[in-house]
Amino acid sequence: MAVNPIRRPARAHAHRDPALLGVVFVGGAIGTAIRSLLEDAFAGPATSWPWTTFAINVSGAFVLGFLLEALVRSGEDAGGRRLARLGIGTGVLGGFTTYSTFMVETTKLSWAQGISYVGSSVLLGAIAAWAGIRAAKGLVRIGETV
Template identity: 50%
Template sequence: MGVSASHHRPLFARPSLLLLVVAGGAVGTAVRSTIEDRYPHAPGGWPWATFVINVTGSFLLGALVAWLARGGPDEGRRRQARLGLGTGVLGGFTTYSTFVVEADTLLRDGHVGIGLAYAATSVALGVAAAAGGFLLAGHLRRRTAAS
C-alpha cells in the first residue's frame, strides 16, 4: 500500500490540519477577547487580563506539549490535538502582540516602573508557568501510564 499524496505535503498545506488551527484560533481569540472586554485595565494600570491570559495559556501549552509528547509520536490524534488545541486555541488565546503594545504604552506614557515590571514579570512567569505545566503534565502522564 502506498502513502497518500497528502502525507507528503507539509503540515500547513493539509486542509484538514489547517482547518483545526483556524477553528481553534477562532475559539481561543474569542475567549481572550471576551475576557479582555470584561476586565479592562485603567490607563497606567497593570493589564491584569492580558497578564493572566498569557501566564495561564503558557501553563496550559506546557502541559499539553508534555502530555502529548509522553503519549507517543506526533501523529494522528496527538498531532491533531497539538495543532488544534496548542497552535489553534492556545495560540489564539495568548497574545504576545497585546502584551508588547501594553508594555510599550505604559513606558511611553511615563509609567516606567509598571511597564518594566509588567514586561519582566510577564516573561518570567510565562516561562515558569510553561515549565510548571510541562513538569506537572509529564508527572501525571507517567503516573497514569504506570497504573
C-alpha cells in the same frame, strides 16, 4: 553517499494540509474569542497594570507546557495527538495568548511599569510553562493515551 540514520517517514507538512490548516484556524478563532471576552469582562484603566492579559499569557504558558509534554509522553505526533497539538496548542492557545496586546499595553505604562510588566511576564510565563511540563510528567505516564 551518506545515509541519514534518523530518517523519518515522509508525511505532509501541516502548513500544506488544508484540513490541518482548518483545525488551526478554528482553534485560533476559539482562543481569540475567549481572550476577547475575558479582556472585555475584566478591562481595567489603560494606564494600569494589564492584569487580564498577564493572567491570560501566564495561564496559557502553563496549559501549553502541560499539553505538549502530555502529548509527547503519550506517543508519536500523529492522528489525534497531532490534531490536539495543532488545534489546541497552535490554534486555541496561540489565539488565547497574545504578544501583540502584551506589547501595546506595555507602551501605555510608565517606563518602570513597562519594564516590570515585560520582565515578570517573561519570567512567570517561563516558570508556568515549566510547571505545566512538570505537572504532565507527574500525571501522564509514558505511552499512556491522553
